[in-house]
Amino acid sequence: MKVLVTGAGGFLGTSAVERLLSHGHQDIRCFLRDRGKAERLLALQESYPGAQLELCFGNLRSKADCARAVADVSLVIHLAAALKGAAAEIFADSVVASRNLLEALEARGNMPIEKTRVVLVSSFGVYGVVALGRGARIDESTPLETHPELRDTYSYSKLMQEQLFRDHQQKAGFELVVLRPGVIYGPGGGAISNRVGLQIGPVFFHLGGRNLLPLSYVVNCAEAIVVTAIQPDSAGQVYNVHDDNLPTAARYLREYKKQVKRIRSIRLPYFVTRMLAHRLEIYHYYSQGQLPAILTRYKVAAAWGGSRFDNAKLHALGWQPLVATNDAMAKSFAYLRKLDDQS
Amino acid sequence: MSLKIAIVGCGKIADAHVEEIRKIPSVHLSAVCDLEPVMAEQLAVRYSVPQWYSDVARMLDVEKPDVLHITTPPQSHLALTCQAVAAGCHVFLEKPVALHHCDAEAIITTALAARRKLAVNYWPRFEAPALELRRLQETGVLGSPVHVESYTGYDLQGEFGMSFRRDLDHWVHRLPGKLFHNMMDHVLNKITPFLPDDHPFIQTIAYRGGKGVIETGSAEILDELRVMIRGERTSAYATFCAHARPVGQTLRVYGTKNTAHVDYTARTVVLERKQAFPSALGRLFPPFLTAKDYLRQGLKNVNRFSHSRFHFFDGMRRLLEEFYLSIDQDLEPPIAYAEILRVTAMMESIFEQVYPEVRP
Numbered sequence: 001m002k003v004l005v006t007g008a009g010g011f012l013g014t015s016a017v018e019r020l021l022s023h024g025h026q027d028i029r030c031f032l033r034d035r036g037k038a039e040r041l042l043a044l045q046e047s048y049p050g051a052q053l054e055l056c057f058g059n060l061r062s063k064a065d066c067a068r069a070v071a072d073v074s075l076v077i078h079l080a081a082a083l084k085g086a087a088a089e090i091f092a093d094s095v096v097a098s099r100n101l102l103e104a105l106e107a108r109g110n111m112p113i114e115k116t117r118v119v120l121v122s123s124f125g126v127y128g129v130v131a132l133g134r135g136a137r138i139d140e141s142t143p144l145e146t147h148p149e150l151r152d153t154y155s156y157s158k159l160m161q162e163q164l165f166r167d168h169q170q171k172a173g174f175e176l177v178v179l180r181p182g183v184i185y186g187p188g189g190g191a192i193s194n195r196v197g198l199q200i201g202p203v204f205f206h207l208g209g210r211n212l213l214p215l216s217y218v219v220n221c222a223e224a225i226v227v228t229a230i231q232p233d234s235a236g237q238v239y240n241v242h243d244d245n246l247p248t249a250a251r252y253l254r255e256y257k258k259q260v261k262r263i264r265s266i267r268l269p270y271f272v273t274r275m276l277a278h279r280l281e282i283y284h285y286y287s288q289g290q291l292p293a294i295l296t297r298y299k300v301a302a303a304w305g306g307s308r309f310d311n312a313k314l315h316a317l318g319w320q321p322l323v324a325t326n327d328a329m330a331k332s333f334a335y336l337r338k339l340d341d342q343s
Numbered sequence: 344m345s346l347k348i349a350i351v352g353c354g355k356i357a358d359a360h361v362e363e364i365r366k367i368p369s370v371h372l373s374a375v376c377d378l379e380p381v382m383a384e385q386l387a388v389r390y391s392v393p394q395w396y397s398d399v400a401r402m403l404d405v406e407k408p409d410v411l412h413i414t415t416p417p418q419s420h421l422a423l424t425c426q427a428v429a430a431g432c433h434v435f436l437e438k439p440v441a442l443h444h445c446d447a448e449a450i451i452t453t454a455l456a457a458r459r460k461l462a463v464n465y466w467p468r469f470e471a472p473a474l475e476l477r478r479l480q481e482t483g484v485l486g487s488p489v490h491v492e493s494y495t496g497y498d499l500q501g502e503f504g505m506s507f508r509r510d511l512d513h514w515v516h517r518l519p520g521k522l523f524h525n526m527m528d529h530v531l532n533k534i535t536p537f538l539p540d541d542h543p544f545i546q547t548i549a550y551r552g553g554k555g556v557i558e559t560g561s562a563e564i565l566d567e568l569r570v571m572i573r574g575e576r577t578s579a580y581a582t583f584c585a586h587a588r589p590v591g592q593t594l595r596v597y598g599t600k601n602t603a604h605v606d607y608t609a610r611t612v613v614l615e616r617k618q619a620f621p622s623a624l625g626r627l628f629p630p631f632l633t634a635k636d637y638l639r640q641g642l643k644n645v646n647r648f649s650h651s652r653f654h655f656f657d658g659m660r661r662l663l664e665e666f667y668l669s670i671d672q673d674l675e676p677p678i679a680y681a682e683i684l685r686v687t688a689m690m691e692s693i694f695e696q697v698y699p700e701v702r703p
Contacts, residue, residue: 033509059510086355086502091385099381149388160385287651288366 002027003229004073006060006101007080009037011188012121015222016077017041021048023226029054031069031080060097066104075229076105076118081161087153094157095164102168117175119229120165124182124214124240125155130301138214139310140180140238150298177234181221181241182214182309186328187335189218192256195303196249197265198294204265207273207304208249214242214309215252217328220321227319239314245325246309252329259333261340274300344671346370349408349432351399351423352415353377353386355503356437360412361390363660370410370667376402399423403430410435410670416514417524421446428457433670435663436463438528440687442519447687451680460676462666463683465532467592469665470658471647472605472612472640476596477536484614485598488537491579492597495530496590497522499553499566504585516564520694523549523568523583527693530570530581531686532678533594540574545689547571547696552586570693610653611640 003020007013008030020028021044030041030053038055045053058065060080070076078101082093098120106113127138128145136142148156162178169176183193192199195213197206216224224241228234247255250267257263268276277295284293323331348370350357357375364372374394377383387395396402403411403426411427413420414437421441427434434454440463441447454461467473479485498504507513507522518524552567566585572578592607602615613636618625647653654660665677 059512061510062512085505087358087385087389088353088355088382089502089506091381092379095381095385096379149391153389156385156389160381288654289362290648290651290654 001025001075002029002073003075003077004029004031004069005077005079006031006069007078008032008041009034010079011186012184012218012221012225013079014040014044014188015186015218016079016225017053018044019219019222019226020077021051023230025226026051027054028052029056029069029073031056031058031060033057033059033080060101061092063100063104066097066100067107070101070104070108072111074111074116076101076116077121077225077229078118079121079225081121082157083154090153090157091160095160098161098164099168102165102172105174106168106172114173114175117177117229117235118165118169119177119179119225120162121225122162122178122180123155123158124180125151126159126162126180129305129307130298132307133305134301135306135308137308137310138240140240140313147298150296151302152299155302175235177228177236178238179225179228179241180238181216181224183242184216184218184221186218186332189332191260191336192253196253197268202264204253204263206249206253206265206267207270207300208253209267209270209304210248210250211304211306212246212308213249213252214307215246215325215328216242217321217323217325217332219323220328223322224314224319227317228314231317234317237313239317240309240311241314242309242311243321243325243328244311247325247329255329256333256336259330260336270300270304270306273304344369344667346409346667346670347406348372348410348412349374349376349402349406350386350412350414351376351402352413352437353379353382354414354416355506357386357412357414358390359656359659360414360435360437361386361392362654363656363663364412365390366660367664367667373408374402374406399426403427403432408432410667413437417441417518418514421450424450424461425453428453428459431457431459433460433666434462435666436461438464439518439524439690440528440683444684444687444691447684451684455680460666460670461680462662462669462676462678463528464659464662465528465678466656466659466662467529467607468532468536468658468678469661470607470610471643471652472607472610473533473594473658474661475612476594476603476605479601479603479612479614480536480596480598484601485596485603486600488577488596488598490597491534491537491577492582492593492595493530493533493579494582494584494591494593495526496587496592497526497566497583497585498590499585501590519698520690521698522564522566522585523697524690524694526583527568527581527690528686529592530583531689532682534572534579534581535682535685535689537596538572538574538577538579539685540577541685541688543572543574543689545570545572545692545696547693549697552584565697568693568697572689609640610644610647611637613637613640 009032082090127142148159196208277297277300281296375386375392376396376399380397383395411432412435413423417439507515515525548569549565550567551565568583570581594605596603604613669676
C-alpha cells in the first residue's frame with residue numbers, strides 16, 4: 001500500500017512518517033513544499049534502509065502537483081496546512097490546497113476511490129466551545145463552531161477545510177477519518193501555546209491559569225494518526241487527540257520557567273482578561289481598527305474558558321501514548337533549553 | 344454621495360481595501376469576487392460583506408457597482424478594467440498597474456473613452472507626512488528640487504515576501520520585472536512629482552543580495568535594485584533594498600533652499616535648513632532644530648493616534664476619499680493620469696535593463 005503524507009517535512013509530518021515506518025509501512029510518498037525541510041526525512045531513510053521514501057516536492061496550490069502527489073496512493077494522510085500568516089494565505093494553503101488535493105484524488109482513473117482512505121488532521125479549534133459555557137467537556141460529539149468569523153483565522157480555515165472534506169466524502173465515497181489534535185508540542189515545535197498565555201513585548205501574560213492544557217506530544221499525535229489510519233473501524237469517525245494526565249497551564253508555565261528559562265509573567269484571572277478584552281473591543285470599534293482586536297470576549301471564552309477534554313474514543317481504538325506527559329514535557333523543555341542556550 | 348463598491352480579487356491586499364472602504368461612511372461595499380470561490384467566501388464571511396461571487400461578469404450584472412476595486416494580479420488588470428468600464432464602473436486599481444507600459448496606456452485610454460474615472464493605489468503619497476511634504480514644496484520652502492532619493496526596504500521573511508518565495512508559481516515570478524515589478528510603483532511614484540520629464544535618462548543596477556532566496560529554489564530572483572534617474576532639471580536615486588534593516592520607506596528631497604527628509608514608517612517630515620549663523624555657531628544649532636522638528640512630528644502623531652487617524656493604510660483611506668469625491672463631484676482624479684504613465688514608463692525602462700529578455 002502506497003501512502004501519501006502531505007506536509008511531510010513539517011514538525012508533525014516527519015514524526016508521522018517515522019511512525020508509519022515503525023509500523024512497517026515501506027512505501028511512503030512524502031510531499032513537501034520546502035526543499036530545506038527534507039533533511040530529517042533523508043535521515044529517516046537511512047534508519048529504515050528497506051523502506052522506499054519518495055520525496056515529492058511541490059505546492060498543493062498547483063493542480064498538476066496534486067495530480068503527481070496522489071498517483072497510485074491508497075492512503076492519504078493530509079497534514080499540510082498554514083498555521084500563521086495573512087488570512088488569504090492561510091485559506092489558500094489550507095482550504096484551496098485541500099480542494100485541489102481532493103479533486104486530484106477523485107480524478108484518478110486507475111484507483112477505486114471507495115477503497116482510498118483519507119486521514120485529515122484538523123484541530124480542536126473547530127469546536128463551538130463558547131456556546132457551551134465555562135468548564136464544558138469537549139468530546140467528538142461537541143457541536144462545531146457556528147460563528148467562525150468571531151474566531152481566529154486558523155480555526156475558521158480548519159472548519160472550512162473539514163466541511164470541504166465531508167462534502168467531497170459524501171460525493172466521492174472515499175473513507176474519511178478526521179483527527180482533531182489539541183496543542184501539538186515537542187522537540188522542533190513552539191515554546192508556549194496561546195492557551196497558556198500571550199507574550200506582549202517583554203512581558204508574558206499568563207491567561208490559562210488552572211485550565212487543563214490539551215497537550216499532544218508530537219510522537220503521540222503521530223502515533224494516533226497511524227493507528228486511526230490503519231484501523232478499519234475508524235472509517236467515517238472523528239477522534240480528538242491529546243495525551244493523558246494533562247497538566248494545567250499554570251503547571252506548564254511553572255515547569256517551563258524551572259527547566260527552560262526565567263521569564264517575566266503576569267497572571268491575569270479569567271474575569272480580568274474578559275474585561276480587558278471588552279475594553280479592547282470597544283477601542284477597536286471606536287478607532288476603526290487602529291489596534292488589532294487580538295483579544296475579544298469570544299476569543300477569550302474559546303481559548304481560556306476552562307474546557308475539559310476527553311480522549312476515550314481514541315483509547316478505545318487501541319491508541320496508547322508512547323511517551324508519558326511528564327517525560328514528554330521534559331524532552332520538550334530540554335530541546336527548548338538547548339535552543340535558548342544556542343541563541 | 345452614496346457609492347456602491349465591489350472588489351474583484353480576494354488575496355492579501357483585499358483585506359486592506361475592505362478595511363479602508365468600511366471607514367468611509369458615504370460608500371458601502373456590496374460584494375466581493377474571486378475566481379476561487381473559497382477566497383471570495385472567506386473574505387465575505389470575515390468582513391460580513393453581503394454578497395460574494397466567483398464570476399466577475401455576474402457580479403457586475405447583479406450588483407451594478409459604481410466603483411470596482413481591482414485587487415487581482417496585474418496580469419488581469421487590462422481585461423478587468425475593460426470589463427468594468429463597459430459595465431459603467433469607475434475603477435480603483437491595485438499596483439502594479441499592468442505588465443507593460445502599453446497596457447497602462449490602454450487602461451487609461453479605455454477609462455477616458457468611457458468617461459469613467461480611474462485611480463491607482465499609490466497610497467503612501469496620501470500619508471500625512473507626504474501631504475506635509477507637498478505643502479512644503481507648494482509653499483516654496485524647499486525651493487526648486489535639485490535631487491530626490493527614494494528608498495524602499497523589503498522584508499523577504501515577511502508575509503508578502505514569504506508567499507512568493509514559497510510558491511514558484513506565484514504571479515510575482517511571472518511579472519516582467521519580477522519582485523521589483525511589484526514594488527517599484529511605490530519607489531517611483533514618490534519621485535515623479537519632482538521629476539516631470541517624460542523620458543529621463545535611467546541607469547539601473549540589480550543583483551542578488553543574500554542567500555535567503557536561493558534556499559527556496561528561486562535563485563533567479565534578484566532582490567537589490569539601484570536606479571539613477573536624470574531629468575532636465577532634477578536627478579533622482581531610487582533604491583529597492585531587501586537586506587538592510589530596519590525595513591523602511593524614506594524620501595529625501597534636496598531643494599535649492601532647504602532639504603526635506605520624510606520617513607514614511609515613523610511618519611515624520613524633518614527640514615534640514617541652511618545655516619542661519621556663521622562658523623561654529625552655525626554648526627551648533629542644527630541638531631537642536633532637528634530635535635525640535637522630531638518632537639513636533641511626534642506630538643502630531645500622538646494627535647493623529649488619539650483621533651484614530653494612525654492606521655497602517657491611513658493614506659489609502661485618504662486616497663479613496665479623494666477618489667470617491669472626484670467621482671461624485673466630477674473632479675479631476677487624485678492622481679494625474681500622465682503621472683501614472685510616467686511611473687509605468689520608468690518601470691518598463693528599468694525592467695528592460697534588468698531582464699532584457701522580457702521586452703514587450
